[in-house]
Amino acid sequence: MWPSCAVLLTFVLAQQIELPRSIPKLQGKLLVATAKSRDHDLGRSVVLVIHSDVDGVIGLVINHPVAGTKPETWFGGPIPLDVRELFRSREKPADAELVFAGVYVSRKIDDRAGSRVYAGYAGWSVPQWNDEVARGLWRIVPAETTLVFDAHPETLWRRLSNPKPRQ
Numbered sequence: 001m002w003p004s005c006a007v008l009l010t011f012v013l014a015q016q017i018e019l020p021r022s023i024p025k026l027q028g029k030l031l032v033a034t035a036k037s038r039d040h041d042l043g044r045s046v047v048l049v050i051h052s053d054v055d056g057v058i059g060l061v062i063n064h065p066v067a068g069t070k071p072e073t074w075f076g077g078p079i080p081l082d083v084r085e086l087f088r089s090r091e092k093p094a095d096a097e098l099v100f101a102g103v104y105v106s107r108k109i110d111d112r113a114g115s116r117v118y119a120g121y122a123g124w125s126v127p128q129w130n131d132e133v134a135r136g137l138w139r140i141v142p143a144e145t146t147l148v149f150d151a152h153p154e155t156l157w158r159r160l161s162n163p164k165p166r167q
Contacts, residue, residue, distance in 0.1 A: 026052040028100030030147065031059060032139045032160045039137075041078035044157045047122050048086070048148055050097070050105045057124045060086060060105075062148055063156040066119070071111060076118030082107060087115035088145060100143050114149065 031047040033039070047059035064075040076084065085106050089096070096104035109117055124132065132138055141160060150156050 026057055028143050030141045030143045032141055034137055034139055037137045042122060046156050046160060048143055050099050056126055057129050059122045060118045061122055063153040074116050074118045076120040077122030079123050080120045084118050085109045085115050087112045103145060103148060
């Protein structure tokens with residue numbers, strides 16, 4: 001009798017606890033913080049997702065350069081671990097991961113021409129990500145190389161937050 005009760009209880013509990021099994025394919029997308037976001041670190045941010053899977057989402061804040069750093073360094077996010085280099089390349093370097101169409105990220109800093117170095121990163125567990133999306137804290141837009149390496153990153157959030165209607 002006890003083993004069958006344990007099996008029944010396990011089945012009932014499994015139905016009550018819904019664990020997220022997947023997350024939308026976000027790698028290579030931009031996350032634009034909405035006006036609802038009041039997060040000190042990520043409000044008014046544009047984040048390039050460099051990795052997403054069932055364990056969570058990892059991204060780099062692409063619109064917050066750190067003033068006065070040599071070499072120029074960017075605030076990658078509030079998790080103060082790791083330094084990554086984001087760069088363009090026609091061919092995949094051995095030490096890098098493809099983010100999207102010709103844009104790569106590497107933990108090996110080679111100071112490539114036109115690259116950007118990010119200190120830290122932004123990260124979410126799947127439940128945390130799902131909660132923030134449900135609360136309307138992020139808008140997801142396709143990444144473009146011109147946006148990721150924008151010449152005026154200080155205005156990028158405003159421009160992506162108020163897109164002009166297409167004619």
